[in-house]
Amino acid sequence: MAADSRASRMATKSRRALIIGGSMGGLFAALYLLKRGWRVDVYERIPVPLSGRGAGITTHDEMMRAITDVAGAVPPDFGVDFEWRETVDAAGRSIGTMHRSQVATSWTRLWQILRGQLPDAHYHGGKDFVRYTQSTDGVTVAFADGSSETGDVLIGADGFRSVVRGQLEPAALPVYAGYVAWRGLVEEAALEPSMREAIFLKFMFHLPEGEQVIGYPVAGADNDLRPGHRHWNVLWYRPTDAEELKRLFTDDTGRYHPLGIPPPLISRKYIDALKADAEQLPPQFREAYALVSQPILQPIYDLEPARMVSGRVALVGDAAFVARPHLGGGVVKAAQDAEALARRLSGDAAGSPGHGIAVPDALAAYEAERQPRGRIFVRHAQELGSYIRRGFASEDERAAAEKFRTPHSLMSETALMDWLRSAGALS
Ligand SMILES: Cc1cc2nc3c(=O)[nH]c(=O)nc-3n(C[C@H](O)[C@H](O)[C@H](O)COP(=O)(O)OP(=O)(O)OC[C@H]3O[C@@H](n4cnc5c(N)ncnc54)[C@H](O)[C@@H]3O)c2cc1C
Structure with missing residues (x-):
């Protein structure tokens, strides 16, 4: 097709984005593009509404801004508000407190808000x-299923094991960080009343040698925010070598689940061992882990691809960069990738929204904007997790990691965006 006729086609007809993955990155991309007049279609592998299996998501101003951009406002019943952070020693004594207002919501709540903004005709499950x-x-x-679709741009929002990235940049693979998070949810009402009073509305921390334990409140089942019906979300980061991880990913029938073991299939012997080890934790976390009925095992990965785009194909969110979860910034990163992509594709920089800019040029500009920021996310999250390991190669390495193992460092960096803002990693 001649360049002129292609340009006139682009100017008279809205362009079409094909988005793979209907989670955070995919929905933000679809909603930002829809607002700019694009035709969008989201293709999600899972045929039913997505659910974060109770995962808690800590929120930030940037997340609230992104939700407001695409949904008009943040609903008042978004999550649980809390004011304080506290670190405890092995005996459960306070060794540091910090005032920091924050709201924690659930992954499922956030997904439902975003999905509710996208008309059903644009979302295709089971693809x-x-x-x-x-x-x-x-x-x-x-x-x-044998079907195919054609559009002007393809957006890979298909998560850390992205199939789109597998084709775009096959050498880029997630690298196991050498530790896992044992996550769990505790029913607020199940906590002993004085314990509930002491910890429930706080972000709590504990720093065993080479490990980290955190807990914070989130909404209960079906996003229930009523006192007494909420959950306390606990995460215990523990060094786990690759061989050990393989054992943990093997169910009682001997089947190995290389991509992650569904929680109900985790062998009882490993859950019993976790609970036995939790007996050594401070009382706050000891009680919490005793009450977790179904722990979730989450290995931690880093991913830093050399490219985010190729021609008409772009990656967003975890398909592009995966940072360890200590920053609690994965959703903000996905939302800001999506915003930048929609802005670049709509040619705002050229002052002609919606028309005219060639997709490969827009994607090159997107990559130039977002790749350095993705790298900063990944590197800083690595630093925050650097002491979660067994043994160090040298005293210098230990000293560098220990800088991030103080109550002050932990409380002022975990699930907060201040450092990233000051490093210019946020829009
Ligand atoms: C322990 C832990 C705690 C975390 N805590 C926080 C937090 O507090 N705050 C925060 O902001 N972030 C947090 N995160 C990170 C956050 O969950 C992710 O960054 C975010 O979900 C990434 O969204 P995404 O859309 O890029 O990818 P994903 O959520 O991984 O979604 C990818 C989607 O693509 C679909 N898909 C995959 N392959 C295909 C295919 N071939 N065809 C069609 N569809 C496909 C998948 O089914 C999935 O729905 C945490 C992560 C972990 C591990």
Whole structure:
């Protein structure tokens, strides 16, 4: 097609984005693009509404701003508000407090808010992306059911094991960080009343040698925010070598689950061992882990690809960069990727929203803007997690890691964005 006729086609017809993955990155991308007049279609592998299996999400001003951008406002019943952070020693005595107002919500609540903004006609569940082909005129995606779709741009928002990235940048693979998070939810009403009074509305920390334990309140089942019906979300980061992880990922029938073991299949012997080890924790966390009925095992990964784009294909969110969860910034990163992508694709920099800018040029500008920021996220999260390990190669290495193992460092950096703001990693 001649360049002129292509330009006139672009100017008269809204362009179409194909988005793989219907989670945080995919929904933010769809909503930002929809607002700018794009036609969008989200293709999600999972056929039913997504759920974060009770995962808690700490929120930040940037997240509230992104939600307001795409949903008009943050609903008043968004999450649980709390004011204080506290670190305890092995005996449960306070060794540091910090005042920091924050709201924690649940992954599912956030997903429902975003999904509620996207008309059903634009969201296609049960569509398993397999591969793409692209030309100067467009990009075509193929799905496992044999169907295909063609659009102007393909957005890979398909998470840390992205199939889109597997084709775009096959060398980029998530690297296991050498530790796992044992997550769990405790029912507020199950906590002994004085314990509930002491910890429930706080972000609590404990720093065993080479490990980290945190807890904070989140909404209860079905986003219930009524006192007595909420949950306390606990995470225990523990060094776990690759061989050990393989054992943990093997169920009682001997089947190995290399991509992650569904919580109900985790062998009882490992859950019993976790609970036995939790007996050594301070009383606050000892009681919490005793009350967790179904722990969730989450290995921690880093991912830093050399490229985020290729021609008409771009990666956003965890498909692009994965930072360890200490910053609690994965959703903000996904939302800001999506915003930048929609802005670049809509040609705002050229002053002609919606028309005219060539997709590969827009994607190159997107990568130049977002890649340095993704790197900062990953590197700083690595620093925060650097002491979660067994043994150090040298005293210098230990000293560098220990800088992040003080109550002050932990409380002023975990699940907060201040450092990233000052480093210019946030929009
Ligand atoms: C322990 C832990 C705690 C965390 N805590 C926080 C926190 O407090 N705050 C925060 O902001 N972030 C937190 N995060 C990170 C956050 O959950 C992620 O950054 C965020 O979910 C990334 O969204 P995403 O859309 O990029 O990817 P994902 O949420 O991984 O979604 C990818 C989607 O793509 C779909 N998909 C995959 N392959 C295909 C395919 N071939 N075809 C079609 N669909 C496909 C998947 O089914 C999935 O729905 C935490 C992460 C962990 C591990």
